[in-house]
Amino acid sequence: MKHTILFSLLLISTILFAKNITTQFEVRGNCEMCKEKIEETLDIRGISYANWNTETKMLTVRFNDKKVSLDDIHKMISNVGYSTEKIPANSKSQAQLKKCCQPKEPAKKCSTSKKGCCSK
Ligand SMILES: [Cu+2]
Numbered sequence: 866m867k868h869t870i871l872f873s874l875l876l877i878s879t880i881l882f883a884k885n886i887t888t889q890f891e892v893r894g895n896c897e898m899c900k901e902k903i904e905e906t907l908d909i910r911g912i913s914y915a916n917w918n919t920e921t922k923m924l925t926v927r928f929n930d931k932k933v934s935l936d937d938i939h940k941m942i943s944n945v946g947y948s949t950e951k952i953p954a955n956s957k958s959q960a961q962l963k964k965c966c967q968p969k970e971p972a973k974k975c976s977t978s979k980k981g982c983c984s985k
Pocket residue numbers: 894895896897898899900965966967982983
């Protein structure tokens with residue numbers, strides 16, 4: 866009996882802590898189109914929230930660490946052509962991005978508030 870209770874407690878705590886982690890890291894994108902692409906990429910099972918801020922370049926992501934790892938998330942972003950603070954962008958994918966979505970030195974500012982600096 867004692868063991869059953871102990872086991873149930875263990876089970877409950879595992880479920881409670883099968884955890885949703887919320888974290889933030891930098892993704893080097895430029896504009897609204899980058900934002901769309903980054904967020905679409907992270908629209909998968911195991912990730913319940915993804916928001917990339919065009920101003921701060923910070924990605925906020927909430928994920929279930931039983932389904933995806935933080936490394937996976939960094940890799941997914943790299944695979945579509947963006948560098949994160951951990952993994953540089955896949956160069957092939959990066960070359961396929963629109964010109965203004967590619968990293969520039971110095972970074973090009975979107976001069977329009979219209980959707981994406983690339984759309985003109
Ligand atoms: Cu862009």
